Amino acid sequence: MRRAAPLGWPERVDLWDRALAVVRAHFRGEGLREVSTPVRVAHVALEPYIEPIAAPPGLLATSPELAMKRLLCRGSGSIFQIAHVFRRAEIGARHSEEFHLIEWYRVEAALAEGRRDVEALVAAVIEVAGGEGPRRWESHGILDVVDETLGVRLRGDEEAGVLAELAAARGLPLVAVGLDDHDLEVRRLAAWTAFLSEWSDRHLDPWLLARAERGIHLGDFPPALAALAELVEVGDGPRVAARFESFVGGVELANGYQELRDAGDQRRRFVAVAGLRRALGLPPLALDQAFLGDLEGRGLPRAAGVALGLDRLLMLAVGASSLADISLALGAPGHPADGA
Amino acid sequence: MDVSDLRKNAKLQIDGHPYVVVDFQFVKPGKGQGLYKCKIKNMITGSVLDRTWRSGEKLEAANVESRKMQYLFSTGEAFAFMDNQTYEQVELAADLIGDDARFLLDNLECDVLFFNDRPVGVSLPSHIVVEVIEAEPGVKADNATGMTKGATVSTGYNLQVPLFIKVGERIKIDTRTGDYIERVNN
The missing domain is CATH 2.30.30.30 (SH3 type barrels.)
Known part of the structure; x- marks a missing residue:
């Protein structure tokens, strides 16, 4: 990535104009249709550490995922969206409470097609910005990288206690949340989330920076972190989540799922997140019963779905180190200030 | 919080x-x-x-406030300050003042830091103007060479000053470094 002087306002406007156009051109060329779903919603997908911003009588969308899946359940076919999304108290050089998520779903597609979209979008946006993209892309299993960096082979179905011991042995600080009286699913979700968060900070970030000239997809997540992705068999080990994350220049850009279609499994995962949120003292969030009803009643077509942060991609494309350097936000709340 | x-x-x-x-x-x-x-x-x-x-951890916010106060006097073990608005007086133990004591001029306006309503520290203005009460005799010819000599100011602080500084003159001192900045006329 080249280093660039801070962009002036006309250059920023030009950058966004080119990027938005090239993103739309990519998906239109691939036969996806553009949608625009509400920014204010009744419910958000439950995640342990993604906090919505209240907008009475609803919430600002943290992602367009549930709204787009409900369209898929109604026969939309493959769709994409460039959505404004909001996540409370996430402000930093690479975080903004409001940002642009490019989200797309390919019906009847495998996850590999989602990865190819990521690669094509990254290349196209960086090209129109005049930057230099990754020379090549590699895919790794996330537990293979854990093995490479920590020297321990995890299966992905380890219990909370095993992870706590491993973390202690490797000097990874895990926040102790008093979860002993919570059920197994909640404890496993808490432990895997905390373990991989700390590992990511201490080990994955340097590992990625050593490969900054390449694009990296990490896949095969532990089932506890499947979120809204399907579990699949890989070889004769335990099942893994059909989910990937993509990184460029050490920066996390995208997250993709082979979408979970089983309403019962989806409900159980949301309930586990709700349990963890309760244990952490986070404000309760209601389950989106209408979304779960659509999964159950109408059925979600087999689909691969991906979300990619457009602001971060533009930051990388021009060689900037903060979202503030490419943002068009003039004094809007929740955006990183210059120098953040 | x-x-x-x-x-x-x-x-x-x-x-x-x-x-x-x-x-x-x-x-x-x-x-x-x-x-x-x-x-x-x-x-x-x-x-x-x-x-x-x-994420999820809880922190305790600190109840701290800073108040403008005037330095009154020292008993050696403690330093007394007064709030000019309320005339309230507080004392700070000498170990909380530390090296800053050497810049405490009578009536100097400082920011006194209160933690849980208890005075715990003082921050001085970034520079003070003090009178030189003792100085080695200067040698006029050496003005341009940047040579210095020892001097003592009215607070009892010793520092290096340029050779042209004389007893009775006032000088400006940087309270963060303790260094001489310039001579102050009249």
Whole structure:
């Protein structure tokens, strides 16, 4: 990535104009249709550490995922969206409470097609910005990288206690949340989330920076972190989540799922997140019963779905180190200030 | 307070000490826990340390305020200050003043830091103007060479000054470094 002087306002406007156009051109060329779903919603997908911003009588969308899946359940076919999304108290050089998520779903597609979209979008946006993209892309299993960096082979179905011991042995600080009286699913979700968060900070970030000239997809997540992705068999080990994350220049850009279609499994995962949120003292969030009803009643077509942060991609494309350097936000709340 | 309230300049209480956040970095892996990486400064001792907090952790906000007060006198063990608005007087133990004592001029206006309503420290103006009460005789010819000599000012502080400075003259001193800045006329 080249280093660039801070962009002036006309250059920023030009950058966004080119990027938005090239993103739309990519998906239109691939036969996806553009949608625009509400920014204010009744419910958000439950995640342990993604906090919505209240907008009475609803919430600002943290992602367009549930709204787009409900369209898929109604026969939309493959769709994409460039959505404004909001996540409370996430402000930093690479975080903004409001940002642009490019989200797309390919019906009847495998996850590999989602990865190819990521690669094509990254290349196209960086090209129109005049930057230099990754020379090549590699895919790794996330537990293979854990093995490479920590020297321990995890299966992905380890219990909370095993992870706590491993973390202690490797000097990874895990926040102790008093979860002993919570059920197994909640404890496993808490432990895997905390373990991989700390590992990511201490080990994955340097590992990625050593490969900054390449694009990296990490896949095969532990089932506890499947979120809204399907579990699949890989070889004769335990099942893994059909989910990937993509990184460029050490920066996390995208997250993709082979979408979970089983309403019962989806409900159980949301309930586990709700349990963890309760244990952490986070404000309760209601389950989106209408979304779960659509999964159950109408059925979600087999689909691969991906979300990619457009602001971060533009930051990388021009060689900037903060979202503030490419943002068009003039004094809007929740955006990183210059120098953040 | 919640960790998500952490910002630059936020004031926290840790192990009974007030700290101010001087540098702040938020990182968060995808769907993981946010890490709030901070540099925090002990508001009493000035020592700086690195601390990382995680989403969900709770912090204690520090009840600190700074009040403009005037320095009155010292008993040797303690230093007395007065609030010019309320005439309230407070005393700070000498060890809380530390080396700053050498710049405490009578009637100097300072910021006194209160932690849980108790005075715990003083921050001085960045420079003070004081009278030279003792100085080695200067040698006029050496003015241009940048040579210095020892001098004592009215607060009892000894420092190096240029050779042309004479007893009875007033000079400006940087209170952060203790260095001579310039001669002040009249």
